[in-house]
Amino acid sequence: MKTRIVLxxxxxxxxxxxxxxIRERYGIESASPGAMLREQKLAGTKLGLKADAYTRAGxxxxxxxxxxxxxxxxxxxxxxxxxxxxFPRSLGQTAGFEELLAERGAPLDIAICLExxxxxxxxxxxxxxxxxxxxxxxxxxxxxRCPRCGGALERRGDDNLESLETRMTEYREKSEPVLAHxxxxxxxxxxxxxxxxEAVFKDIAALLS
Numbered sequence: 622m623k624t625r626i627v628l629x630x631x632x633x634x635x636x637x638x639x640x641x642x643i644r645e646r647y648g649i650e651s652a653s654p655g656a657m658l659r660e661q662k663l664a665g666t667k668l669g670l671k672a673d674a675y676t677r678a679g680x681x682x683x684x685x686x687x688x689x690x691x692x693x694x695x696x697x698x699x700x701x702x703x704x705x706x707x708f709p710r711s712l713g714q715t716a717g718f719e720e721l722l723a724e725r726g727a728p729l730d731i732a733i734c735l736e737x738x739x740x741x742x743x744x745x746x747x748x749x750x751x752x753x754x755x756x757x758x759x760x761x762x763x764x765x766r767c768p769r770c771g772g773a774l775e776r777r778g779d780d781n782l783e784s785l786e787t788r789m790t791e792y793r794e795k796s797e798p799v800l801a802h803x804x805x806x807x808x809x810x811x812x813x814x815x816x817x818x819e820a821v822f823k824d825i826a827a828l829l830s
Contacts, residue, residue, distance in 0.1 A: 622647075623731045623828070624647075624649055624702035624730060625703055626643070626704045626705070626732075627704075627705045627708060627731075627732045628705065628706050628707070629734045629796065629803075630734050630735035630736060630737070631736075631789065631796075632746060632788050632789065633745035633746045633749065634735040634742070634814040635735050635745075636735055637706055638758075638760060638818055639822060640653070640704055642822045643704055643825065643829070646822075650698065650704070651706055652704070653707050654687045654691065654705070654707065654708045655676070656706075657690050657694065658676070658687075659756050663756075668686065668689075668690075672686060673778065678784070680787065684717060687708065687709075688717035688718065688721070691705070691718060692721055700725060709799055710792075710799065711798075712799060712802065729808060731808055731810060733809075733810050733811075733812060733825060734800055735811075736812070736815070737815040738815055742785070742789075743782065746780050746781075746782075746785050747781075747782075748760065749777070749780060750775060751774065751775060753772055753773045753774070754771075755767060755769055755772055759774055812824045812825060812828070
């Protein structure tokens with residue numbers, strides 16, 4: 622069973638949804654640097670407000686800032702299994718992450734990339750909402766309350782077409798080299814993310830077993 626996992630892919634490829642299903646099925650705690658930074662923003666910390674300025678511009682947070690958040694998260698869990706959703710997003714983050722794992726003697730088991738076409742990505746970005754209370758991402762807004770905690774749902778600051786264009790450019794320039802890196806290390810597996818949630822999860826479960 623693979624228990625040290627990163628889940629990669631373009632914006633709105635379904636990473637958050639699949640991370641939640643993996644957590645429920647296998648008990649592997651998942652974390653998204655984006656969600657962690659949004660929590661910092663809600664708490665009004667300097668780190669959170671600084672990261673939010675990048676997010677609203679549709680830009681990735683600086684590598685050093687993101688790796689700092691990951692370091693603190695790993696240290697607090699002392700070697701427990703992990704799933705990072707949407708991390709690492711650049712070669713700089715990848716290098717920092719690998720240093721952290723080497724320090725702990727716990728190398729990555731697998732990097733899974735969810736793939737989705739541009740039309741699917743645009744539709745999902747315009748429809749999804751995030752819970753203001755717990756940070757849960759909801760694919761759609763038929764209900765105004767979060768299904769996890771009942772909190773109010775709101776649109777993310779970067780969920781608009783202008784920011785999406787910037788994010789996709791940064792994904793191609795910064796994140797696609799990460800996929801090539803993990804491919805070279807024989808750690809990368811790809812899964813079509815523009816299918817029903819259950820079908821995507823079935824393929825992921827097979828990769829983890």
